[in-house]
Every structure is written in C-alpha cells, then in structure tokens.
Amino acid sequence: MLNTLIIDDEESGANVLRLLCESYFPQIQVQAVCHDIRSAEKAIRSLRPDLVFLDIQMPGGTGFDLLEKFGNIDFAIIFVTAYDHYALRALKRSAADYLLKPVTRNDLALAIQKGEQMLKLIRSALPGTPNDLLFQSKINTRTLIINKYKKEYIDFKDIICVEADSNYSIVHGTQDRKFVISKTLKEIDELLCDEQHNFLRVHKSFIINTHQIISQKNVNEIFSITLSNHMRVEVSKRKKTEIRHILSSVR
Secondary structure: OEEEEEEOOOHHHHHHHHHHHHHHOOOEEEEEEEOOHHHHHHHHHHHOOOEEEEOOEEOOEEHHHHHHOOOOOOOEEEEEEOOHHHHHHHHHOOOOEEEEOOOOHHHHHHHHHHHHHHHHHHHHOOOOOOHHHHHHHOHHHOEEEEEOOOOEEEEHHHEEEEEEEOOEEEEEEOOOOEEEEOOOHHHHHHHHOOOOOOEEEEEOOEEEEHHHEEEEEEEOOEEEEEEOOOOEEEOOHHHHHHHHHHHHHHO
16 A cells, blocks of 8 residues: 655646546555645655655745755655656656646556555665665666657666757667657756766767776777767767766776
C-alpha cells in the first residue's frame, strides 16, 4: 500500500486524480488532498507519505518551493501540471514522472509504476544520502523523455552522446538509435551533466557519456575522444585541460 498525497490548487483536477487512483489502483491509499503550499507542507510532515502527486503553480509558491522545505526527501514525486516547460527542472529534482493534464488512466499507471520503483531506491539508500545525488549517481534508473505522447524514452546509460543541431538536439544511442528532440543542448546539459561526471559537455556542440568512451587521443594539440558508436568528438581547446583532468579521475 502506498500512502499518497495529492497536492493541487485546482479542486476539479485533484478530484479527478483521486477518483482515478481509487477506481483503478488499489495499491494507492490517498491520505489527503491539499490545495496550497502551507497545508501541503504540514501534511507531508505529519503523514509521511510514500508518494506525492505534486502540481507546480499553486498559491503561496510552486511545487519546487515546497520541496526546498525538506532536506532529504524520502518519498517519490510525480509532478502533475498543465505546463510542459517545467519538465527538465522536474527531472532534475529526481521526479519519478511528469504528467500533463488532463491525466489519462494509462499515463497514470505508468507513472505509479515508476513511483514504486523510485520509492524502493529511496528507501534502500544509506541514511543521510541526499536524494538528488542518489539518483544522479544511479544512472541506470534515469530516462530521457524523447516524445511523451508516443511513449519514447531512452535510459541515460544508453545515451552515447548528444549533438547540437540549432535549436534541436540529436541524441545518439546504443544499437544505432538516433532521436531528434526539440530541446537545445543547453537544456540537455542542465539535465544530464552533474558533479558525478557521467556526462560531460566537451564542446559547444557535444555532450558525451563518459561510460561510452573507448579511446582518447592528443595529437598536434588536438584532444579527441572516440565513443562506442565510433563517433570521434573533438574537445574544445578551452575545455581541453579541464576535460582531461576529469577523465583521468572518472575512468
């Protein structure tokens, strides 16, 4: 049984979500429905939920503001919102999923499944481990949404590199997969690159997965990296020293 909170300032939306949970998902036990940040904070502290459905724009602040009030988050988060432009920030907060309103039964089923998996990871973590760092380090558990409506995803571990293409990005994956997504490389950088150095921005046009490197060369002052799909990526001169130092420590 998953003790669950629904946090949404729109009563109709919260009621629909509650009805879906109670009608189709017996493992979900809705403890309370909150309509603002203040009551939501109190409910989380007193009820200690396993799963939280969280809206973003609400009276008194945003869903992100609410999460900042808690040091180590020990519950799974599923964002439910009418706005698609918060998706990268939500995933950066290690959300299990990001649902756009109106929520469908099928989308909810997949989100709850992800929430259950995320909760297992949270509860198995060592005491005191910040969850953002936990999920950044567990690269196998994260996915990049390619197309939400076609249910296209790629696991972080299967991303070889990401290449800039004007206002788009090309994701090069294992098994010769390639996806074009409507996000700039800067936006992808904010999602993928972190202090764990699983991914590195090595050039203004490239982010690479350090676990997919097969060789490095430094010839005539040009430092290049060959990846598992045999792509050769040249490291920018400005980043050369920094990238070489990082790679010497992570590989």
